[in-house]
Amino acid sequence: MVEAASxxxxxxxxxxxxxxxFRLEPGERAVVLGPNGSGKxxxxxxxxxxxxxxxxxxxxxxxxSTRLSPRERRYMGFVFQxxxxxxxxxxxxxxxxxFGGYYPSPIPPVQLLEGLGLAERQNRRVRHLSGGERRRLxxxxxLVGRPRLVFLDEPTTGLDPEARQRIWGLLAxxxxxxxxxxxxxxxxxxxxxxxxxxxxxxDGELLFDGPPQTMxxxxxxxxRISFRKFGEHLPxxxxxxxxxxxxxxxxxxLRPEEDLLALRESGxxxxxxxxxxxxxxxxxxxxxxxxxxxxxxxxxx
Amino acid sequence: MFRTLxxxxxxxxxxxxxxxxxxxxxxxxxxxxxxxxxxWSWQGTNVLTAAAFVAALALAMAGYAGLAMxxxxxxxxxxxxxxxxxxxxxxxxxxxxxxxxxxxxxLAVGLTLGVGVTALGLPLAVGKAMGLLPGLLAxxxxxxxxxxxxxxxxxxxxxxxxxxNLTLFPLFLLSAAAQRGMLPDWAxxxxxxxxxxxxxxxxxxxxxxxGWSLLPLLTLLVWGGLGLVLAAWRLSRPL
Ligand SMILES: Nc1ncnc2c1ncn2[C@@H]1O[C@H](COP(=O)(O)OP(=O)(O)OP(=O)(O)O)[C@@H](O)[C@H]1O
Ligand SMILES: [Mg+2]
Numbered sequence: 001m002v003e004a005a006s007x008x009x010x011x012x013x014x015x016x017x018x019x020x021x022f023r024l025e026p027g028e029r030a031v032v033l034g035p036n037g038s039g040k041x042x043x044x045x046x047x048x049x050x051x052x053x054x055x056x057x058x059x060x061x062x063x064x065s066t067r068l069s070p071r072e073r074r075y076m077g078f079v080f081q082x083x084x085x086x087x088x089x090x091x092x093x094x095x096x097x098x099f100g101g102y103y104p105s106p107i108p109p110v111q112l113l114e115g116l117g118l119a120e121r122q123n124r125r126v127r128h129l130s131g132g133e134r135r136r137l138x139x140x141x142x143l144v145g146r147p148r149l150v151f152l153d154e155p156t157t158g159l160d161p162e163a164r165q166r167i168w169g170l171l172a173x174x175x176x177x178x179x180x181x182x183x184x185x186x187x188x189x190x191x192x193x194x195x196x197x198x199x200x201x202x203d204g205e206l207l208f209d210g211p212p213q214t215m216x217x218x219x220x221x222x223x224r225i226s227f228r229k230f231g232e233h234l235p236x237x238x239x240x241x242x243x244x245x246x247x248x249x250x251x252x253x254l255r256p257e258e259d260l261l262a263l264r265e266s267g268x269x270x271x272x273x274x275x276x277x278x279x280x281x282x283x284x285x286x287x288x289x290x291x292x293x294x295x296x297x298x299x300x301x
Numbered sequence: 302m303f304r305t306l307x308x309x310x311x312x313x314x315x316x317x318x319x320x321x322x323x324x325x326x327x328x329x330x331x332x333x334x335x336x337x338x339x340x341w342s343w344q345g346t347n348v349l350t351a352a353a354f355v356a357a358l359a360l361a362m363a364g365y366a367g368l369a370m371x372x373x374x375x376x377x378x379x380x381x382x383x384x385x386x387x388x389x390x391x392x393x394x395x396x397x398x399x400x401x402x403x404x405x406x407x408l409a410v411g412l413t414l415g416v417g418v419t420a421l422g423l424p425l426a427v428g429k430a431m432g433l434l435p436g437l438l439a440x441x442x443x444x445x446x447x448x449x450x451x452x453x454x455x456x457x458x459x460x461x462x463x464x465x466n467l468t469l470f471p472l473f474l475l476s477a478a479a480q481r482g483m484l485p486d487w488a489x490x491x492x493x494x495x496x497x498x499x500x501x502x503x504x505x506x507x508x509x510x511x512g513w514s515l516l517p518l519l520t521l522l523v524w525g526g527l528g529l530v531l532a533a534w535r536l537s538r539p540l
Pocket of ligand 1: 011012014015016034035036037038039040041042043081
């Protein structure tokens, strides 16, 4: 459905993309992560046909991005990162009537506005919307044509927590009905909620491509097992790695299943056992900072 | 083609609606020419001459300056990119902008002449009004064509506004001076070949019931052809 092959982009002396390749199949939900300036927007703009790659090629629905025609655009929707591209003097509802009219079977404006929590603003001029309201309208414009594929460049930036939840629900629902999306975000929570697949960019290179769980595993970060222990000593295999804080012990573990089994077999009297897995955010930071060091062996006092 | 026509009609209506919501554009298209008309007639300019020239100015305000600034502003605000993301062909959008500007410009001409007739005693029979159409159409093609050129050259609305004013103002002054016979010879020689002056001559001839002459009409069409070719070339490249 979407394919990028060795995309390179140079803006003068800035080398923004350095050979990015990936494919999205229909129904996939991809989240592009990466630090500011890592090339997320550039990638989306090339895929959408708004920017020429310096080299490499991109296809959408099997058509080269630079040659996308109204026929393909009928099934595509966009939220842009920077300028909304809306008419400031039209009302919210008029905006959706105008843009909806470009598509064969648009979603009725009222229905869409209700889904986005904008129904009460339908007669307000775009010029007078708050930042988050305008962002939601941009998303409505992206979705009004019932697209099969949407490109969302930081769609939830500036939204309040309730609006974000609402939009996550909406996008998840649409994805269940077969909509494919590629979304950028700086919210790892959002990536975890929506992404089936993470594309991690850094300095214009694809650092990781795969499911969020794999990204966590790949980061090499340990799980944390913690518990309180009364009397008895830890088995030697664990004692050397456990950090004590009073009665409480913490164990960094790359193989939590094995360590838990060892704990159980030790027959110790444990209380308050907790296992905390690394989060996507921790994995992201570890991968982006590079050179992950696994602290698996801090001797217990 | 058959699917594009209704699309174009619809887009034109929307563009007209959007144009009418811009207060500055409405002022300069509809009110400003009438103010100029009153000013000149108070100064004692022949009402026929003044009305013809001001009508041409009204068409230029919408068809040239308004169109150019509208396109540049749309680019600046990311609207052209947004349009490109939809199935609406870009040429349909741009054509709709031009058509809307033309229709509103024609309305402004009608309003100017109507005010001339009712308030300043401009002699104009309803039958003669239809005779204005070929001239207005040619004027619209010339002014609109160059409006598209400026709109495609300017990156921002401010730049388009400077460019439009910078070009319109000299035309305005030359034509105004020409009507009072105050031009040096060289300027008097080129002025009839300028679009604003050609258009106002055509309008004046029609109003005076002389029937229009071919030369100013052809002049306008040549300007229009040049403008359209340039604009098509500029606008066919990625925006
Ligand atoms: N028009 C441009 N001219 C010069 N450099 C540019 C241009 N657009 C982007 N860049 C540079 O290209 C790099 C990638 O930019 P891009 O917008 O793709 O980053 P991003 O990952 O979307 O960042 P953010 O998270 O801040 O949105 C950045 O270093 C940026 O400064
Ligand atoms: Mg970006």
